[in-house]
Amino acid sequence: MGQLPGHLSEMALYGLHTGCRQGEITALQWEWLMEKDGIQYVVLPGNVTKNGENRPVVLNRVAATVVDVCRGHHPTHVFTYNPRGDRPDRPVDRLRNTSWRRARAAVGLPGLQVHDLCRTFATRLRDGGVPKWTVGACLGHKNADVTELYALPTLRELRAAVEVLEKNEPAARSSY
Numbered sequence: 654m655g656q657l658p659g660h661l662s663e664m665a666l667y668g669l670h671t672g673c674r675q676g677e678i679t680a681l682q683w684e685w686l687m688e689k690d691g692i693q694y695v696v697l698p699g700n701v702t703k704n705g706e707n708r709p710v711v712l713n714r715v716a717a718t719v720v721d722v723c724r725g726h727h728p729t730h731v732f733t734y735n736p737r738g739d740r741p742d743r744p745v746d747r748l749r750n751t752s753w754r755r756a757r758a759a760v761g762l763p764g765l766q767v768h769d770l771c772r773t774f775a776t777r778l779r780d781g782g783v784p785k786w787t788v789g790a791c792l793g794h795k796n797a798d799v800t801e802l803y804a805l806p807t808l809r810e811l812r813a814a815v816e817v818l819e820k821n822e823p824a825a826r827s828s829y
Contacts, residue, residue: 693711
């Protein structure tokens, strides 16, 4: 995040805390923000979602803070850019650009894709014990099984898997 320019860092952080895809982030408009019973959320219209259906996206504290930081920069769009500060902000149309490529190279992740923000979101939820059908709903998936493509195993999970072998191991050998 520290290698990205401010506007891209905000968008990436929002993606990490909402699971939104690039097009859902760049299209985000103020009129889509809602609040009910103290819960802030966005209703993404079907024309920007992958499955073509309206989808609620609940904002945690971090995502809500990112949105608040962007208030007042543009009349319709949340995420905007003003490279020189001498004209009105304009909506950002993509995260993956030259700055994204430079930042990922600088941190040694040349293959990092914008969609990896969704995968990281799903993996963190699953690692936190959130059921896969809820993770799928947070991602806007119709089929919870698709979530397995997003929620990749963590090192902790892989270690727990191989530690199962130790529990069933015959008496320890002195050479190990």
